Every structure is written in C-alpha cells, then in structure tokens.
Amino acid sequence: MKRAHIGIALPLALLVLVADQASKWWVGQVLDLPALGHQALWRAGPFALDFTMVWNRGVTFGLLSGESGWHQALLAGIAGVIVVVLLYWLWRAENRLTAAAIGALVGGAIGNSIDRLRWGAVFDFLHAQAWGWSWYVFNVADAAIVLGVVALVFDSLFRRPAAA
Template sequence: MSLRLGLPVAAGILAADQASKWWILEVARLPEVGQIPLWEAGPFGLDLTMVWNRGVTFGLLSGDSAWNQVALALVAIAIAGFLLRWMARAENRLTALALGGVVGGAVGNVIDRFRFGAVVDFVDAHAWGWHWYVFNVADAAIVCGVAALVADALFRPKAQPKEGS
C-alpha cells in the first residue's frame, strides 16, 4: 500500500523537476540570460537565476572532477534505495508521501549529475537584500519531504500499550 502512495509522488516530482530544468535550459535559456526577475513585493522577491551546483545541499562537498560527481550520484542512489525500502514499510500515509517526495527529488538531481556533471539550480528567493540559496524543484521536494518526516516523528500520537502487556 505504501509504495502505491509514494511512487506516484516520486514520479510526479521527478517529472516536474526534469521538465522545469528543461524549460530553464532550453526555453528560457537562463545560462545565457543570467537572471529573470519574477516577482517583487516590498522587500521580498523571487527571481530565476542560473547556478550550476557541483556539490550537495548549499554547495557542500563541491568539486569539478568527474569522480566527485560520480561519487555524489552513487551516494544519492544508495540513499534513494534505502528510502524506497523504508517507503515499502511505511507505517502511515504521510511517511509514504514524504518519502516519495524525497526519492523523486534525489533521483532528479542524480539525473542532472550524470547529464551535466552538476545540478541545475534556478529559484532565487530573497528578502531585505538577503538571498537564500538558489534551489530547484527537486531540492524543494526533498526539504518538504524531510520536514514532513520530522513533523510526523515529533507529533504523531504515541501508540498506547495493549492491556495485559
């Protein structure tokens, strides 16, 4: 049951992620344009800004060598495999759906590493002159999925012990 919930989420995130990256690279041609302002409201803003991320979250462990990209991709594949196994045994719907988001995002970024040697990041949110790290659909799905897993672990009602135990 859990895979029937989580796998369609993973597939949807993967499709949305790859479609958005295709649009950024082929239609908007953001690598040549550089930046496209999308929305401004007072001190808040959202732009499309092209960044090639050669590391993991927030650019950590970045490197230009092909071996670095292969190693990061292999680690992400191993983690996705672990998460798929967890998804198959998920105890509730929220866990299955959250794991689907994380797996779909991880696979989307692995595809980028193999195709380009880096991950395509392009969403630039900012406020009061401070810019958050540039991210993509896959990154957002991973963060939201992990947040849902943490919230579920912290706030799920505890199972009551059975009488007579």
C-alpha cells in the same frame, strides 16, 4: 507495507521527478536562462523570486563540491544508496505522511542525480529573497527534498503513539 503507501509515494516521486526535469528543460532551453543570466520572476513587498542559473557541483549549499567526473559519479552513487534506503523505509512506513515524504525525497534525489550524471553538476535556477536576506539558489528537486525532510521531522515530533 500497506499498498496505499506505495500508491502515495511512487506516484509522488514520479511527479517530483517529471516536474523537476521539465522545469530544468524549460528554464534552460525555452526561457534560455544561460543567455539571460538573471531574470526577475515575482516580487511582492519584501519578497522576491528570481531566475538565476547556478551549476552546483556539490551537495546542499555547495558542500563537498568537486569538478571531476568521478566525484559527480560518487555523489550520484551515494544518492542511489540513499534512494534504496528510503525505499526500504517506505516498505516499513507507518502512515501516509511518511510515505509522501519519502516519495518527495526519492523523486528529488533521482532528479538531481540525473543532472549530475548528465551535466556533471546540478542545475539550480530559483533564488528566493526576503527582507534583504538571500537564500541559496535551488530547483524543484531541492524544494521537494526540503519539504520531505520537514514532513518527516513534523511526523516524528507530533505523531500520536500507536494504540497498544
């Protein structure tokens, strides 16, 4: 592993984690979204971004949801194992894009795991809409995870083979 890869991935993971937790604190405590319920954030033509509070007790799109504490601890534990696997992948990362993607994934996974262990669910609060189509409610950690996966797919499809 190149030191530059750690120098990219770990600060990015920390940035995602801090941004995620700070945004959840701000939306939940300062904006007091639980009292507001729903608040328009931004509108431009057919596009809209709203604050909408959702407690996600499952994983992506609410899959594998459950109410019990052991269920949330299990999901947080699975995320912990995934973080360990990602850090191993970081150890073997071949380029900066892969390192940055892993950093985004690690920060997002830890941010959502903190929610699970703290509240028993992940606090989602951003709702995007376009042309009447509504996307699921998400948070900063979710956005980082999606962008990290997109970067890994892009890298795997378009990376030039190493010179032999």
